[in-house]
Amino acid sequence: MVPSGAGHEPISESSTLHARAMADLRFIRETMASASAFSAFSGWGLILIGGVATACGLVAARQPTRLRWLMAWVAAAGVSAVIGALSTARKTRTARQPLIPGPASKFALSLAPAVVSGALLTGALERAERFDLLPGMWLLLYGAGLVAAGAWSVRVVPVIGATFMGLGAVGLLLPLPWSNWLLIAGFGGLHVAFGVIVGRKHGG
Amino acid sequence: MADPGAARRSRGEAPAPRGQSPRAAGGRGSASLDNLIHHRIRLGIVSALAAVESLTFNEIKALLETTDGNLSVHARKLEEADYVTCTKTFDGRRPRTEYRLTPVGRRELTRYLSHMEALIRATRDTLRR
Numbered sequence: 001m002v003p004s005g006a007g008h009e010p011i012s013e014s015s016t017l018h019a020r021a022m023a024d025l026r027f028i029r030e031t032m033a034s035a036s037a038f039s040a041f042s043g044w045g046l047i048l049i050g051g052v053a054t055a056c057g058l059v060a061a062r063q064p065t066r067l068r069w070l071m072a073w074v075a076a077a078g079v080s081a082v083i084g085a086l087s088t089a090r091k092t093r094t095a096r097q098p099l100i101p102g103p104a105s106k107f108a109l110s111l112a113p114a115v116v117s118g119a120l121l122t123g124a125l126e127r128a129e130r131f132d133l134l135p136g137m138w139l140l141l142y143g144a145g146l147v148a149a150g151a152w153s154v155r156v157v158p159v160i161g162a163t164f165m166g167l168g169a170v171g172l173l174l175p176l177p178w179s180n181w182l183l184i185a186g187f188g189g190l191h192v193a194f195g196v197i198v199g200r201k202h203g204g
Numbered sequence: 205m206a207d208p209g210a211a212r213r214s215r216g217e218a219p220a221p222r223g224q225s226p227r228a229a230g231g232r233g234s235a236s237l238d239n240l241i242h243h244r245i246r247l248g249i250v251s252a253l254a255a256v257e258s259l260t261f262n263e264i265k266a267l268l269e270t271t272d273g274n275l276s277v278h279a280r281k282l283e284e285a286d287y288v289t290c291t292k293t294f295d296g297r298r299p300r301t302e303y304r305l306t307p308v309g310r311r312e313l314t315r316y317l318s319h320m321e322a323l324i325r326a327t328r329d330t331l332r333r
Contacts, residue, residue, distance in 0.1 A: 018327035021320040027244070028251040028317065034267055035252035035259060 041107070041153045043199025045087025049080040050191030057184035066131045066176070070122075073138075073183065080187070106152040114145025133172065135179035139186050140168030160194045240285055241316045245270055245278040250313050253288060253305035261301040279303060287312060 056076030063069040088107075118141040125133050143164030150158030167186045171179045241247050248268045252259055259267070265275050282288045287309030291302045305313075 017323055021323040021327075024247065025317070025320050025324075028247065028313075031248050031251040031267065032255035035255040035263075 041157060041198055042084075042087035042091045043195045043197070045084055045091075046191045046195030046198060048083050048087065048195075050188050050193075050195060052076055052079050052083065053191060054184055054188030057180060057188055060183075061177075061180050066129075067126075069176075069180070070126060070131065070134070073134075074122075076187070107149045110149035110152060111145040114141045114148065117141055132176045132179070135176070135183045136168045136171030136173075138168070138183070139164050139171050142187075143168055156194060156197055160190065163190055163194075238312055238316050238319075240281065240287065241312055243278065245274060246282055247316075249275075249279060249282060249303070250287060250305065250309055253303055254310060254313050258302050258304045261303070264303065282309065 053076050056072050056079075060069045060072035060076075063072055085108075118138055121137055121141075122134060125131070125137070143161045143166075146161030146164060147158045148161075150161055164186055167182055167190070171182045171186075174182060241250055245268060249264055252264060252267055261272075261275065261279070264279070265272065268275065279288065279290065283290050285308075286306055289304050289306055291304070293300050293302065
């Protein structure tokens with residue numbers, strides 16, 4: 001113990017205590033953020049998104065024009081975004097994490113650039129009537145977004161993203177009628193499969 | 205089997221009665237540090253559980269990058285002080301151990317945080333003088 005009257009030593013001791021306290025607070029904050037990442041991603045939300053994507057994909061496959069096919073998938077994307085936001089919000093609320101900046105918002109901010117890019121490119125490719133490139137591009141960009149956002153979530157998320165990117169690469173080589181089934185396999189099947197894994201391993 | 209309370213007693217602390225935190229049981233002043241939480245692994249367990257409703261043994265182990273033995277010793281100490289509760293169930297055939305933070309544990313973590321913040325404030329005041 002440093003004597004209180006020993007010149008600069010009390011300040012030195014204070015500095016050590018200060019550093020230790022700062023380190024402790026940083027450790028608590030980081031641990032809480034990491035712990036919440038275990039649960040912020042909703043498995044049940046993914047399963048629901050997969051179901052919606054499968055249904056919309058089947059509807060899209062029956063559409064007489066490419067524009068109506070596109071509208072069906074855009075509708076699926078809108079509904080899925082709402083389901084994703086609501087299911088994540090519900091799970092975050094259940095986890096009671098008011099003391100930390102939400103990993104859910106970090107996840108959304110990391111995913112957003114890829115989603116916005118996808119929306120802009122969809123418009124551009126639709127004007128150029130290159131519908132055949134849309135499925136591969138959607139899968140690739142969504143996968144890239146998930147890989148980036150996975151830094152804020154459970155370890156399985158970047159794996160999901162990489163799988164989507166693989167499917168996207170295949171999708172770029174296929175004609176539109178085939179790649180519609182690839183979209184159903186990706187946005188439908190992969191979401192359901194990984195939703196089951198996340199739900200079982202990460203608390204719902 | 206090792207006595208989980210031995211380490212605490214070796215530091216001259218009496219084991220707290222169940223339902224009462226060591227701070228309350230020991231009658232230490234509000235300025236003293238909660239040694240039960242102060243340990244890095246136990247602080248990690250309590251902090252992690254403060255952020256979520258519950259975590260399994262394996263999730264905490266992965267989060268804190270510790271061993272089964274180490275985690276189980278420290279989790280037991282927190283459980284004995286009623287800072288956390290432990291529920292053992294089966295997920296199919298696999299045993300599942302789930303931990304939750306109790307109101308006592310949440311209150312003690314809040315106190316610990318306040319203590320750390322006070323320390324930082326006091327140091328800043330000292331450095332300004």
